[in-house]
Amino acid sequence: MLVDFRPHTRLRGAQPVDLVKSVVPVVEALGEGAVDLAKVRVVSDWVQYRENFREVVDLRPILHSAPAGGAVPVPMGVREDDLEVAVDVRRSHDVPLKEVTAALLRSEPDRVLLESWGRGSESVVWDFNALYWSALELWEKATGRGYEQALPGGESDARNRAAARELVDGLFAVWDRLSESNALPDELYVVELGVGNGGQAKVFLDVFAERDREHGRGYYRRLHYLMCDYSQHVLDLARETVADHIAHVSSFALDATRPRTSLGFLQYKVFLVYVSNVYDNLPTDEVAHLGGRTYCVQTRAYLAQADAAELAEAAGASTQDLPGLVHKLLRLGPALLPEAAPAHFPDVESAVAFWQRAWSALRLEERYVPLLGLDTYTLAPGLGGELLRPLVESGADIRMHVNNGALASFVDSLMLLHPFGRLVCHDLFVTDIEGYRTHFRGPGKYDGSVVNWVNGPLLAHVGRRRGFEVHYERFRHRSGGNIVTMTAQVRD
Ligand SMILES: C[S@@+](CC[C@H](N)C(=O)[O-])C[C@H]1O[C@@H](n2cnc3c(N)ncnc32)[C@H](O)[C@@H]1O
Known part of the structure; x- marks a missing residue:
């Protein structure tokens, strides 16, 4: 044993x-x-x-x-x-x-199963996660709390003005150099993935405009800030937040794991891809190396019988009806659910209450399934499982996140970067593989969303194989807290 x-x-x-x-x-x-x-x-x-x-x-x-x-x-x-x-x-x-x-x-x-066994990244929990962001308004109305209150420190570090100033000054330094050799393009693109309420965008734009006035080179006039998110509701919120800068802002409804599907026209043109508290919110598998063998962790969402009985009673349903009702909720959202299942949900409030109770009760069973070989496992499009070898076979038993969604997003975003561009990401990163042997890294729940720490050594390994220098640093502008800043840029 x-x-x-x-x-x-x-x-x-x-x-x-x-x-x-x-x-x-x-x-x-x-x-x-x-x-x-x-x-x-x-x-x-x-x-x-x-x-x-x-x-x-x-x-x-x-x-x-x-x-x-x-x-x-x-x-x-x-x-x-x-x-x-x-x-x-x-x-x-x-x-x-x-x-x-x-x-x-x-x-x-006894359990009520909501899905069959599968990779963690394919679980129904990600449908709950997407629903949270698309129907955020209804969730927040019911709880009386904004999503930021659930983030580490109760507010996003992306709203930190000192951090934004440092970022803007870094951009200006690069642009000044390019400008001196007449190599600065007319259009200066910044892409933000996962914009939330737009607080991060507003701070960046406010600081940018202010620094530009002092700097006097007219960069603000040439700036295009592209706000990207898969939730239209979030994008609408963010647009209101940045109303003062609207002439410089466009919004894109896109999946952060594949930014180039909509932003392909910006390949090699973006000076900053800016991401905060998003990678930890993207679908992930876990893998483990136990006793010399490599396993994929499969999961299966369920409700414990007692929770299911309560939930079913509140919805005037039987426990056997629950998987169907949950999947209907995930497909239609709480605003339309009363129309689709009026016998169970007389109004939107009851549908939201069902959503919140189901989410709170939701648990994951896990099992370890041996991998045929790392080469049979795909991390993300174009990224083979062999990339995991130096990390999973790094000594004693280990279990770690693959962060498939974050990897896909990262690699696709690198393709957007101008040769002098940078990707800057504030998030919960594990920066040392040993950290997986001593601490639990998720999944956890932040209100209605999922959080998993991000495998920093894996992202760095993948980035370096593509010619990028990837650097991690504890977020410098707030003492305490677990947020780490990742910077990726083309290696000199
Ligand atoms: C925790 S919030 C972070 C918001 C903001 N960046 C901040 O730091 O406050 C996560 C954001 O990522 C978005 N998001 C999550 N998964 C996404 C995906 N696959 N594609 C696009 N946006 C996604 C959510 O809609 C939400 O706006």
């Missing part, structure tokens, strides 16, 4: 985790159960997100072959476990851990 206690920093401090109380009851339950103890892993995490997709104890089967057939070659000398028992030690002291674990080992709990 392998016991992996990952949040070791929690063993010290004012209220240290009691290692014995948080691990031994689980081991005792396993000892009294029927599982082969030689093939079990016990993994303890500190799940820092109050709203998340996990129970205090979860069982994760470790498959020996892919369910869709196809023998998976087993490398020599690997340890083939059958089961992982995952414990959230932040909450485990509140539950009878041994009884909870024993009950799970005895029989599968």
